[in-house]
Amino acid sequence: MEILGSVPPEQGQAPPPRTPMAYEGVWRFTAPALDCSVPQARHAVRDLLVHQRVPVTEELVQNLLLIVSELVTNAVRHAALLSPEIAVELSIGRDWVRVAVEDNHPYRPKALEADQGQTGGRGLLLVQAITAESGGAYDVEHTAGGGKAVWAALPLAPAVSVAVRATNPRRAR
Structure with missing residues (x-):
């Protein structure tokens, strides 16, 4: 497993020595380009965050799972013909979490403004809005x-959010 760090140091400076956090790493899994892969990808990402004990707030988890749903849904709906299998990669650094969905279709998707009458077509707009609002x-x-590979990276909330909930339930409200 490759461990990825945070922002690289400026040119000419040595990176500061640091021990990777226990939750840092990169995980990749594949799934068929089928509708049933959307909830499976969501569950896999949630389970991995829990298993690795990543210090995330519930809001960040919900945002991340919504992004996973939208990106996997787009790959299933628009790339399945050329890509019968998709890959989901979750990269977790000290200060960020990044999810990428990869397929073999060469088309580069664009977020389109959907009109009020349409019930779909806003997935990438939603991903962009969540990412921008989170500072990602x-x-x-x-x-x-x-x-x-379509990806979104979100900053992790301060680690105290999980620790506070576990040690002081009054502050977690």
């Missing part, structure tokens, strides 16, 4: 195999 980043990258 969102992008689409081409993969070496000719497909794409």
Whole structure:
């Protein structure tokens, strides 16, 4: 497993020595490009966050799961013909969590303004809004195999949020 750090140091400076947090790492799993993979991806991400004891707030978890749902749904709906399998990658650093959904379709999706009469088509707008509101980043990258990876990275909330809940229930309200 490759351990990824936070922001790299400025050029010419040595990175400060640090011990990785126990929850840091990169996990990747694949799933068929089917509708049933959407809830499976959500559950896998939630379970991994719990298993690794990542210091996340419930709001961050909900935002992250919504992003996973939207990105996996888009891959299933728009890339399944050229990509019968998709990959979900969760990268967790000391100060951030990043989710990427990769498929083999070369089309680079764009967030489209949907009109009031449409019931769908707002998924990427939602991902962008959640990411921006959280102070995170969102992008689409081409993969070496000719497909794409759509990703969003969100900053982790201060670690005290989980510790406070566990030790002082009055402060967690």
